[in-house]
Amino acid sequence: MKPARVFLPAILSALLLWTAFFPLDLGPVAFVAMVPFLTLVRAAGVGPWRRYGAAFLGGLVFFGLAVKWVRVAHPMMALFAWPGITIYCALYWPLALLLLRKLDRFGLPLAATFPAVWVGLEYVRMHFPTGFPFLQYVGLHQLIGFGWYDLGYAMHRISPLIQAADFGGIYLISLAVAAVNGIVYDWAVRVKIVRLALRWPVAWTPRTFTRETYTSAAVLSIPTLMICYGTVQLAHLPFPAGPRVHAIQGDLPQYRKDQPHEADVNTVPESPPVDQEYFPLARQAATSGPNAPPPDLIVWPETCWADDWWFAATGSGENPEMPNFHARVARYQQIIGRQAAELTHTNALLGLNAHEWTGTKMRKFNSALLIRPDGTSAERYDKVHLVPFGEYVPLKDQLPWLQTFTPYKHEYSCAPGESWTRFTLPTAKGVAKFGVLICYEDTDPSIARRYNPSAGGEGVDFLVNISNDGWFDGTEEHEEHLAVCRFRAIEARRSVVRAVNMGISAVIDPDGRIVALPVEESWEKSKKTRGIVRASVPLDARGSIYAFLGDWVPALCWLGIVVGLVLPRRLTIPVIDPTTANTQSAR
Structure with a gap:
């Protein structure tokens, strides 16, 4: 037989x-x-x-x-x-x-x-x-x-x-x-x-x-x-309408995003491709239709603000260069804040790289930074759940040859964040709170659920997911990523606002339903395209047994x-x- x-x-x-x-x-x-x-x-x-x-x-x-x-x-x-x-x-x-x-x-x-x-x-x-x-x-x-x-x-x-x-x-x-x-x-x-x-x-x-x-x-x-x-x-009953949020989505493949912007002394320096892509979208997002309220918050995707954010660690020691560093950083932060404020005229959540000087070494983070309408900086969240080889090289000191398997030849490793930031968002209706998930942090259910007060910590009114999916250039990754994120909204019973380079940006209500897309009613057409997601965030006060x-x-x-x-x-x-x-x- x-x-x-x-x-x-x-x-x-x-x-x-x-x-x-x-x-x-x-x-x-x-x-x-x-x-x-x-x-x-x-x-x-x-x-x-x-x-x-x-x-x-x-x-x-x-x-x-x-x-x-x-x-x-x-x-x-x-x-x-x-x-x-x-x-x-x-x-x-x-x-x-x-x-x-x-x-x-x-x-x-x-x-x-x-x-x-x-x-x-x-x-x-x-x-x-x-x-x-x-x-x-x-x-x-x-x-x-x-x-x-x-x-x-x-x-x-x-x-x-x-x-x-x-x-x-x-x-x-x-x-x-x-x-x-x-x-x-x-x-x-x-x-x-x-x-x-x-x-x-x-x-x-x-x-x-x-x-x-x-x-x-x-x-x-x-x-x-x-x-x-x-x-x-x-x-x-229908969810109460919360803050008005506009999420901007560019169509910027990673190879263009990584292109250096070069100029010599005889030419006017060109802005980097990411600014060329996102600054016009930000200006457009700052405007409202004749019957639409102005946005309370404009959201950039992950690392889609070209300039990095620099800051000194708290208690950075007695390094004699620290006063000069603080002064330079303060001026640099003012430039970024003023630029974001002039673009949006409202609260802006920027996806960027942040660099911390400890007095002896520099640490890099994948961050989300909130800028107020007056250009001052508010809260910052540093990504905790990093992607191996995409955001850091495991065992890079012991096995330096692992760098060969990465997309970059230079050292680019990020340090993991150490806290789960609750952002405060002043609006005409009062102060709202939100948490941020960066990139594939929305594939980990243990992260989103901690933002529901049932988990024992401070709750938030909604979540924001910023991501750079320009790496995947219109493949099925865009749809699958959005499908996964729907479950985080249900598990936490909080709306999720997504701002994703190349898509799919969206607003997901606490029942996991898609209520806004760059191109309405079409997941396929909402990827690999420029667009703005405009919506009042649905609010939900329900707890979560899973949380x-x-x-x-x-x-x-x-x-x-x-x-x-x-x-x-x-x-x-x-x-x-x-x-x-x-x-x-x-x-």
Whole structure:
């Protein structure tokens, strides 16, 4: 008898799952996409190399297709980052298969074990290696991880379902999707044509469907209850209108943004490309239509203010050059503040690089800086969750050759910020507060949720996400990034204003709905274009259970996994294995 097929099912799962995300965005396919992969758990007559090799191949196919937009950023990204991310993320597929087979000895349906394993590993991928909160207690905590392509993100258009993200985060949505995959598997392997395609014995027939029926009822109750919960959450009065915010979006590819602006003594110096792109947009954003109120805030995308911000650290020591440095910095800050004020005549949130002089060394930050209408500077936020190789080189002192894999030849590493700034925004209606997420910080649910007062800290009225997606030049990254950000709005129950170079800028309300785009009603047309998003920010005073409890869903998943792994083998339950005609213990 030929061994069961494993490579084709793994590749089929990879292709189906890829269609659930952008560019195709066939989200509901995710409810069945992993069913072929699950057949690898109980496939008979298959050696470990073929079984786990097939799982790894499936992961390679999926992530290779899903993150192919990375290659557009830079030739070095195509050579190293794209294959590196693909290989790393693909390893989670055979790891998931290994855990599933270990747990399968208890005879539990895959509708129970698959959600626990898959969501548990999504959490690990989002925080590995140093982003786990418990590492704070041993001084090793640094936010990091790859928080893309969770199963739940494919559901971004099913608004009633994803409202449960304020209860359990994106992990609860992924859990429901994974559980449905497990149910579909249980029924699919009982179909003769499916068994023939998998090279499984056809003679096997179950004595009863009682277990499958009860399991199906229990599992399907999860998304059903989530949809009911979401329907109730969506049944509210219109959100009160908050501050008027204009987010500007340029169409500036990274290669142009990085171009130096040169001039000799015989020519008038040209302004850098980023100023040529964004200054006209800022002037346009400062104006209002005949019936529209003036903006309370104009938002620049990440690092789209050409000039850097310089400042001295508090208590910078007795360096004799510090007084001169303070004087020069003060004059420089006045120039930037005056320029921003003359452009906008209102509060302006600038995305720029900031440099801190400590008296002995210089530190660089990826920052958001608020400038008042009079040109004075207010609060500043320095990005905490940095992107490896994109914003810093890990182990650069110990392994200097790693610089080869980066987009730049010069030293460009940023230092992580140390606090979560609450910005104050005076308006005609009173003072509003907002927090800022820079670039891919909106892919980490642990950051956005801390701005809801349910998390125990000071709350804000809305969030701002500034990003430079000009690296990806019109690929599906733009849409996928916006889809991910929708979940942060729901988890925190706060609107998110997005200002993104090359798009997609938007205003997302606390229910995760897109209420404003540069080109109305079109995600596709709102990327790789110039535009201004104008909206009064919807305000929401609701708390968030997810903000209060944190990552309780993956915690329970890992609790179940660990218990299953450490229980003695004598508790193994004989199960009916549908790949054979015999009753045996799953191994």
